[in-house]
Amino acid sequence: xxxxxxxxxxxxxxxxxxxxxxxxxxxxxxxxxxxxxxxxxxxxxxxxxxxxxxxxxxxxxxxxxxxxxxxxxxxxxxxxxxxxxxxxxxxxxxxxxxxxxxxxxxxxxxxxxxxxxxxxxxxxxxxxxxxxxxxxxxxxxxxxxxxxxxxxxxxxxxxxxxxxxxxxxxxxxxxxxxxxxxxxxxxxxxxxxxxxxxxxxxxxxxxxxxxxxxxxxxxxxxxxxxxxxxxxxxxxxxxxxxxxxxxxxxxxxxxxxxxxxxxxxxxxxxxxxxxxxxxxxxxxxxxxxxxxxxxxxxxxxxxxxxxxxxxxxxxxxxxxxxxxxxxxxxxxxxxxxxxxxxxxxxxxxxxxxxxxxxxxxxxxxxxxxxxxx
Amino acid sequence: xxxxxxxxxxxxxxxxxxxxxxxxxxxxxxxxxxxxxxxxxxxxxxxxxxxxxxxxxxxxxxxxxxxxxxxxxxxxxxxxxxxxxxxxxxxxxxxxxxxxxxxxxxxxxxxxxxxxxxxxxxxxxxxxxxxxxxxxxxxxxxxxxxxxxxxxxxxxxxxxxxxxxxxxxxxxxxxxxxxxxxxxxxxxxxxxxxxxxxxxxxxxxxxxxxxxxxxxxxxxxxxxxxxxxxxxxxxxxxxxxxxxxxxxxxxxxxxxxxxxxxxxxxxxxxxxxxxxxxxxxxxxxxxxxxxxxxxxxxxxxxxxxxxxxxxxxxxxxxxxxxxxxxxxxxxxxxxxxxxxxxxxxxxxxxxxxxxxxxxxxxxxxxxxxxxxxxxxxxxxxxxxxxxxxxxxxxxxxxxxxxxxxxx
Numbered sequence: 001x002x003x004x005x006x007x008x009x010x011x012x013x014x015x016x017x018x019x020x021x022x023x024x025x026x027x028x029x030x031x032x033x034x035x036x037x038x039x040x041x042x043x044x045x046x047x048x049x050x051x052x053x054x055x056x057x058x059x060x061x062x063x064x065x066x067x068x069x070x071x072x073x074x075x076x077x078x079x080x081x082x083x084x085x086x087x088x089x090x091x092x093x094x095x096x097x098x099x100x101x102x103x104x105x106x107x108x109x110x111x112x113x114x115x116x117x118x119x120x121x122x123x124x125x126x127x128x129x130x131x132x133x134x135x136x137x138x139x140x141x142x143x144x145x146x147x148x149x150x151x152x153x154x155x156x157x158x159x160x161x162x163x164x165x166x167x168x169x170x171x172x173x174x175x176x177x178x179x180x181x182x183x184x185x186x187x188x189x190x191x192x193x194x195x196x197x198x199x200x201x202x203x204x205x206x207x208x209x210x211x212x213x214x215x216x217x218x219x220x221x222x223x224x225x226x227x228x229x230x231x232x233x234x235x236x237x238x239x240x241x242x243x244x245x246x247x248x249x250x251x252x253x254x255x256x257x258x259x260x261x262x263x264x265x266x267x268x269x270x271x272x273x274x275x276x277x278x279x280x281x282x283x284x285x286x287x288x289x290x291x292x293x294x295x296x297x298x299x300x301x302x303x304x305x306x307x308x309x310x311x312x313x314x315x316x317x318x319x320x321x322x323x324x325x326x327x328x329x330x331x332x333x334x335x336x337x338x339x340x341x342x343x344x345x346x347x348x349x350x351x352x353x354x355x356x357x358x359x360x361x362x363x364x365x366x367x368x369x370x371x372x373x
Numbered sequence: 374x375x376x377x378x379x380x381x382x383x384x385x386x387x388x389x390x391x392x393x394x395x396x397x398x399x400x401x402x403x404x405x406x407x408x409x410x411x412x413x414x415x416x417x418x419x420x421x422x423x424x425x426x427x428x429x430x431x432x433x434x435x436x437x438x439x440x441x442x443x444x445x446x447x448x449x450x451x452x453x454x455x456x457x458x459x460x461x462x463x464x465x466x467x468x469x470x471x472x473x474x475x476x477x478x479x480x481x482x483x484x485x486x487x488x489x490x491x492x493x494x495x496x497x498x499x500x501x502x503x504x505x506x507x508x509x510x511x512x513x514x515x516x517x518x519x520x521x522x523x524x525x526x527x528x529x530x531x532x533x534x535x536x537x538x539x540x541x542x543x544x545x546x547x548x549x550x551x552x553x554x555x556x557x558x559x560x561x562x563x564x565x566x567x568x569x570x571x572x573x574x575x576x577x578x579x580x581x582x583x584x585x586x587x588x589x590x591x592x593x594x595x596x597x598x599x600x601x602x603x604x605x606x607x608x609x610x611x612x613x614x615x616x617x618x619x620x621x622x623x624x625x626x627x628x629x630x631x632x633x634x635x636x637x638x639x640x641x642x643x644x645x646x647x648x649x650x651x652x653x654x655x656x657x658x659x660x661x662x663x664x665x666x667x668x669x670x671x672x673x674x675x676x677x678x679x680x681x682x683x684x685x686x687x688x689x690x691x692x693x694x695x696x697x698x699x700x701x702x703x704x705x706x707x708x709x710x711x712x713x714x715x716x717x718x719x720x721x722x723x724x725x726x727x728x729x730x731x732x733x734x735x736x737x738x739x740x741x742x743x744x745x746x747x748x749x750x751x752x753x754x755x756x757x758x759x760x761x762x763x764x765x766x767x768x769x770x771x772x773x774x775x776x777x778x779x780x
Contacts, residue, residue: 209733236578
């Protein structure tokens with residue numbers, strides 16, 4: 001665990017394993033991943049950029065939907081591209097210490113990323129394309145490789161979560177693990193999970209609870225309860241988004257396309273569970289602490305002015321692993337699994353424990369249950 | 374072809390009219406330009422560093438920008454109060470005032486759009502919201518409804534006065550068969566813009582303070598008090614600075630509208646207060662925070678009590694016909710009412726919606742200097758746009774600007 005955490009926790013020798021990947025997604029060690037060519041002249045490059053932007057491959061790009069009109073617009077657009085490319089190129093060349101080829105490629109990636117479509121509507125090929133561009137862009141910028149996937153929801157999977165209130169002792173190891181796993185902004189101390197410390201004998205009095213404590217736990221006469229995004233089956237946040245930048249995936253995860261979000265924060269106002277977070281400044285994570293195993297919808301680096309939230313660690317859960325919070329919990333208070341698998345632990349909990357959910361009267365159908373021993 | 378030529382000449386003439394003026398006019402415009410530049414500087418800081426330069430946080434995620442947006446939608450909707458009698462009921466009294474009202478609506482709508490853009494985390498990807506190019510989550514998201522009604526209303530309020538002025542500019546009489554259907558439509562539309570904006574908040578089950586059926590009607594009542602109140606003040610200024618003749622009768626009629634709307638608004642306020650405080654539930658906490666403070670957090674108390682007392686005093690004075698017909702009393706009351714409703718329907722409505730948070734956390738909100746700078750800058754932009762529109766419209770109405778007059 002890192003030393004710069006702000007809460008007290010027992011050191012139970014929990015160490016997060018961090019697998020790092022050594023190669024770019026496309027397998028090349030030099031040059032770009034896309035259709036670029038080292039010997040390209042400027043004109044040829046421009047042509048390629050135009051083709052790459054408006055060519056036939058990128059069917060559903062927002063861009064394409066408009067500019068797929070025939071010739072005259074195309075030529076007008078070509079001029080537009082030229083001027084923008086010159087601008088982008090000039091900026092990146094003047095800041096760059098690498099070769100001209102790299103800076104041109106960077107400009108091309110930026111251009112394509114700026115005008116790509118909504119991830120929700122992309123074909124698998126387009127998803128792959130954007131993930132490769134993002135990996136390549138990271139490599140060009142930092143000289144380091146990350147591995148990012150665009151793995152889709154598996155069939156017959158519906159994720160659910162259960163929280164054992166009797167077991168939680170408020171150690172906040174889950175919070176810690178979540179921040180490290182999901183590359184959350186360190187400056188603003190963003191955390192998806194909040195642990196509420198409540199007084200025994202008062203019941204669930206959230207308004208009297210403390211979710212920002214700094215003392216030794218478990219504190220005498222208190223019990224603990226964690227909240228995060230509940231991945232509702234009927235999520236109000238998804239309804240209100242004006243651009244469909246957030247949606248419910250087939251395996252029940254409510255996710256965000258960080259690149260499509262316009263930052264209006266309507267979803268934040270609509271969420272009854274305090275499940276959403278906003279990047280008020282540019283999120284910063286020290287290079288050494290970056291988790292390089294990423295998913296497009298999960299823990300990849302966010303930018304300033306977009307929403308983010310718990311994704312049940314989509315980069316882990318879709319590979320059959322538990323989310324970081326479940327793995328980190330030293331008391332076993334957190335249970336995660338496939339609701340459609342009759343043999344899963346989560347199903348056992350739902351069938352054998354007296355479970356309840358928060359604010360059920362709102363009709364949001366959270367997939368997050370609480371229970372007690 | 375001829376129309377294009379006339380249009381060209383109109384543009385040249387109006388640029389000419391708006392760039393030349395009295396010394397006071399020049400000082401006024403220079404002052405507004407300066408404020409706009411300050412606002413732009415503040416916005417550039419916000420663009421560079423992100424919305425962290427504002428007072429907003431994860432706990433209170435909408436603030437001054439959205440408050441002003443909500444209020445200004447009401448001001449824009451209020452133009453209907455003038456359009457309705459003039460065009461539909463053929464009440465000649467309002468004809469002079471209606472162009473001013475519609476100009477005010479245009480300026481207010483542009484300010485609304487500017488406030489929404491200022492509030493966005495990613496203004497560079499706003500094209501995601503344009504239907505066709507981006508993904509427009511219609512009809513699920515109330516925000517998309519709002520985008521449609523606001524832009525539609527903007528279009529109506531630009532096109533109707535433009536048609537009228539364009540005809541007058543050529544010395545012709547506008548054809549009622551062309552503009553009356555548009556005017557009728559804009560009457561319905563004005564109700565829609567404010568109701569849809571109310572639904573934006575009303576539809577959120579997460580925020581009990583907003584999730585009440587009275588929100589929409591109360592928006593309308595307060596808007597039809599604050600909007601015409603502003604129009605009265607603007608007419609008063611125009612009357613004293615230009616040759617534009619506005620009869621006392623016109624102002625008195627608008628004052629009647631303001632009075633009735635303010636009275637209805639007070640009745641609804643009483644109903645709301647009764648519901649929140651007679652049998653307080655967990656859902657009344659936001660109202661408690663707004664009116665009495667919670668846990669010693671009392672940032673909004675001075676504001677809301679100022680607003681309520683201004684509101685009540687103005688409404689009581691306006692209720693008496695004698696007092697209402699005294700112009701200086703009327704102007705004073707309109708000013709009180711405008712400020713009161715700006716507070717009440719602005720941050721008095723938006724901020725308490727977030728306090729306490731979904732789990733009872735109370736974090737207060739105070740706008741930062743940069744936020745205030747951007748806000749004032751946008752208001753200055755609105756005043757600037759309105760001044761240009763009004764000056765041209767008045768010039769044409771008075772016959773000072775006419776096609777081929779100089780030759």
